[in-house]
Amino acid sequence: MADSSIDKIIDLSKDLRWQIGDDFHDNLAEGIYADASEIATSSVRIDNQNKQFRLDRKIDKIVTSKTWGFPIMFLILGVILWLTIEGANYPSAMLADLLLGNLHPFLKGLAASIGMPWWLDGFLIDGVYLAVAWVIAVMLPPMAIFFPMFTLLEDFGYLPRVAFNMDELFRKSGAHGKQALTMSMGFGCNAAGVVATRIIDSPRERLIAIITNNFSLCNGRWPTQILIATIFIGAVVPASFSGIASLSAVISIAVLGIFFMFLVSWSLSKTVLKGEVSTFNLELPPYRPPRFWKTIYTSLIDRTLIVLWRAILFAAPAGAVIWLISNIYIGNESIAAWTINSLDGFGFLLGLNGVILLAYIVAIPANEIVIPTILMLTVLVTGISGGEGAGVMFELDSINATSDILKAGGWTLLTAINLMLFSLLHNPCSTTIYTIYKETKSLKWTVVASILPVIMGFVVTFLVAQVWRIFVN
Amino acid sequence: MSDKANSACETCSHFNADGLKKLGVNTDSFDFVVALAGNPNTGKSTVFNALTGLRQHTGNWPGKTVVRAEGAFEYNSQKYKLVDLPGTYSLLSTSQDEEVARNFILFGKPDVTVIVVDASRLERNLNLVLQILEITDKAVLCLNLMDEAKRNNIEIDERTLARDLGIPVVPTSARFNEGIPDLIQTISEVASGKIICKPHRIKNVPVNIQKAVDTLSEEIENQYPNLSNSRWIAFRLLEGDNKIIKALKAGEFV
Numbered sequence: 001m002a003d004s005s006i007d008k009i010i011d012l013s014k015d016l017r018w019q020i021g022d023d024f025h026d027n028l029a030e031g032i033y034a035d036a037s038e039i040a041t042s043s044v045r046i047d048n049q050n051k052q053f054r055l056d057r058k059i060d061k062i063v064t065s066k067t068w069g070f071p072i073m074f075l076i077l078g079v080i081l082w083l084t085i086e087g088a089n090y091p092s093a094m095l096a097d098l099l100l101g102n103l104h105p106f107l108k109g110l111a112a113s114i115g116m117p118w119w120l121d122g123f124l125i126d127g128v129y130l131a132v133a134w135v136i137a138v139m140l141p142p143m144a145i146f147f148p149m150f151t152l153l154e155d156f157g158y159l160p161r162v163a164f165n166m167d168e169l170f171r172k173s174g175a176h177g178k179q180a181l182t183m184s185m186g187f188g189c190n191a192a193g194v195v196a197t198r199i200i201d202s203p204r205e206r207l208i209a210i211i212t213n214n215f216s217l218c219n220g221r222w223p224t225q226i227l228i229a230t231i232f233i234g235a236v237v238p239a240s241f242s243g244i245a246s247l248s249a250v251i252s253i254a255v256l257g258i259f260f261m262f263l264v265s266w267s268l269s270k271t272v273l274k275g276e277v278s279t280f281n282l283e284l285p286p287y288r289p290p291r292f293w294k295t296i297y298t299s300l301i302d303r304t305l306i307v308l309w310r311a312i313l314f315a316a317p318a319g320a321v322i323w324l325i326s327n328i329y330i331g332n333e334s335i336a337a338w339t340i341n342s343l344d345g346f347g348f349l350l351g352l353n354g355v356i357l358l359a360y361i362v363a364i365p366a367n368e369i370v371i372p373t374i375l376m377l378t379v380l381v382t383g384i385s386g387g388e389g390a391g392v393m394f395e396l397d398s399i400n401a402t403s404d405i406l407k408a409g410g411w412t413l414l415t416a417i418n419l420m421l422f423s424l425l426h427n428p429c430s431t432t433i434y435t436i437y438k439e440t441k442s443l444k445w446t447v448v449a450s451i452l453p454v455i456m457g458f459v460v461t462f463l464v465a466q467v468w469r470i471f472v473n
Numbered sequence: 474m475s476d477k478a479n480s481a482c483e484t485c486s487h488f489n490a491d492g493l494k495k496l497g498v499n500t501d502s503f504d505f506v507v508a509l510a511g512n513p514n515t516g517k518s519t520v521f522n523a524l525t526g527l528r529q530h531t532g533n534w535p536g537k538t539v540v541r542a543e544g545a546f547e548y549n550s551q552k553y554k555l556v557d558l559p560g561t562y563s564l565l566s567t568s569q570d571e572e573v574a575r576n577f578i579l580f581g582k583p584d585v586t587v588i589v590v591d592a593s594r595l596e597r598n599l600n601l602v603l604q605i606l607e608i609t610d611k612a613v614l615c616l617n618l619m620d621e622a623k624r625n626n627i628e629i630d631e632r633t634l635a636r637d638l639g640i641p642v643v644p645t646s647a648r649f650n651e652g653i654p655d656l657i658q659t660i661s662e663v664a665s666g667k668i669i670c671k672p673h674r675i676k677n678v679p680v681n682i683q684k685a686v687d688t689l690s691e692e693i694e695n696q697y698p699n700l701s702n703s704r705w706i707a708f709r710l711l712e713g714d715n716k717i718i719k720a721l722k723a724g725e726f727v
Contacts, residue, residue: 005696006696006721008692009692009693009696009710009721010710010718010721012688012689012692013689016685016688016689017685017711017713020681020682020685024682024711024712027682028678028682028708029565031676031678031679031682032600032603032604034677035599035603035673035675036597036599036603038677039599039673040595040599042630042637043595043630043634043637044595044627044629044630045627045628045629045630046626046628047626047628283513285514288621291648
């Protein structure tokens with residue numbers, strides 16, 4: 001095709017555009033609407049007495065109302081969390097009993113009977129196998145409860161209402177209202193939340209949503225929050241209130257995360273990511289009763305198993321690393337003990353300790369293994385009895401035993417509170433970091449998104465520690 | 474169980490449970506490409522799952538499908554590749570998801586475009602339908618969520634609608650697999666050319682614009698006689714759409 005003929009078409013279009021003026025877009029849009037209306041009128045018959053629309057609207061009036069919108073949101077979050085915490089207890093204990101209590105000794109016995117050298121047996125069974133077993137025992141039950149419930153809520157049509165409620169807050173903090181949706185996804189998994197930001201068109205607002213997604217407490221961090229809250233927060237109130245107290249503590253941390261998300265979104269949009277807030281149409285879809293069993297099935301297949309598989313992939317090498325650093329000696333100290341000692345000073349400043357900091361370095365691939373790593377390392381440095389030996393990750397059968405070990409390791413209420421804060425405010429896991437890089441294709445923003453929360457974690461825990469030591473001690 | 478019933482049904486083109494094979498993500502070789510377009514929240518992904526046997530998660534919120542999902546099915550020994558496009562309200566602006574959808578229908582030249590609409594919000598959905606019908610000749614309207622429409626006492630005269638739009642209309646409730654066999658049958662008939670569409674073209678435009686569009690599309694047709702969507706390209710050129718001008722220069726329409 002000759003170029004001249006194309007130029008001719010383009011020139012002609014320029015001339016014509018000049019003639020018809022700038023109303024073209026509006027005229028065309030109006031024309032389409034007029035056609036649509038004509039066609040619809042001749043084929044659609046609506047009986048105006050329809051009741052479903054009224055029910056939808058009635059529900060919407062309550063769940064998106066100024067007074068009830070937020071309390072209902074927190075109530076739903078609370079109920080889901082409570083069901084997850086309570087419901088996951090028993091299956092978790094059963095899995096732990098099976099995988100750690102029975103299968104682990106069996107494997108050890110098997111290894112001994114075929115004469116496996118101690119280092120290979122330790123590396124594979126005490127390192128890799130135990131890390132994987134722990135992640136399955138701790139993560140599978142809560143995920144298998146949390147994800148289906150979240151998916152049911154999603155299929156019912158509640159998520160757009162959350163976005164509707166929070167739109168004003170997001171607009172004020174210079175972010176996109178749809179960030180409410182990606183934030184909610186982040187409560188399940190931050191990597192999934194980062195991918196979901198594709199629904200935000202403006203690159204500026206999308207970047208804000210990506211950077212702040214880490215402030216949604218993800219599934220890998222819920223167990224840490226719940227365990228620490230149960231041991232330390234629940235213990236400071238009378239026994240009958242301990243359940244409520246620990247649940248409120250966990251919800252407060254989640255709400256604090258949302259607060260930080262707004263704060264960081266606001267600061268970014270006022271400094272490095274300045275710009276107008278884009279408007280968008282959010283359609284509130286009709287409520288649809290979810291197809292219960294189908295939803296449960298797909299959410300188990302699509303979400304739970306995929307996320308679990310990812311966790312296993314990352315936990316296996318992490319388990320190996322923990323075993324190695326605890327069993328390789330430099331002089332007469334293991335690498336782990338040496339690192340913990342050098343991190344202890346900095347840890348004290350933050351109201352934490354060297355064990356926690358090292359655990360967070362080891363657990364970069366998967367947040368789920370923070371608690372077992374902490375327990376194992378605490379046993380290692382305090383030299384108290386418990387667990388299975390150097391570099392062996394384990395779960396203690398009772399919360400009391402866990403609490404004893406942590407207290408022997410010098411833990412106080414401050415350590416617990418700051419661990420909960422640091423669990424909220426630290427770098428995203430390596431999967432999320434990789435996903436951020438894939439989505440932004442920018443090394444700079446990936447680094448910002450990874451480093452910013454850690455710095456905030458240091459600052460917040462440092463301040464809390466200083467204030468605590470002045471006023472409480 | 475009953476060979477007799479089977480043999481009687483085999484000859485009937487509407488009995489297609491036997492002819493349908495859901496191929497999942499296996500999109501290696503195919504005879505036809507089918508695009509799934511539509512507004513957000515009309516159940517496109519549910520239709521996609523019903524056709525391919527895949528279990529792509531479907532959430533009840535707008536914008537769920539952010540990437541182009543692909544799947545396949547086989548019907549009467551012909552393979553169909555199915556592409557689930559992001560849901561959009563229009564093709565006239567330039568947001569990322571609209572461009573993905575538009576470019577696929579325009580340059581991907583699907584053999585059939587299935588436009589999924591929410592039966593209880595037909596008028597609003599027609600905005601996109603009419604735009605797509607300017608781009609492609611081979612389309613099927615999937616009137617989805619019929620169960621909800623019925624519950625809301627909305628009745629739709631499918632025949633009138635099909636006549637007005639000039640394309641086949643298939644009512645479905647994809648969540649309950651209702652109407653899916655009909656949809657597959659219709660897709661295959663449009664793909665094979667058994668059904669010829671005469672799509673509706675936008676009428677209610679002021680005379681001066683109509684004239685300009687006619688002049689321009691005539692010129693485009695002179696240069697590209699095989700183009701079926703010259704009118705739509707004329708629309709875009711009159712709007713000054715740089716991407717279309719670029720595509721034209723690069724010869725992507727030939």
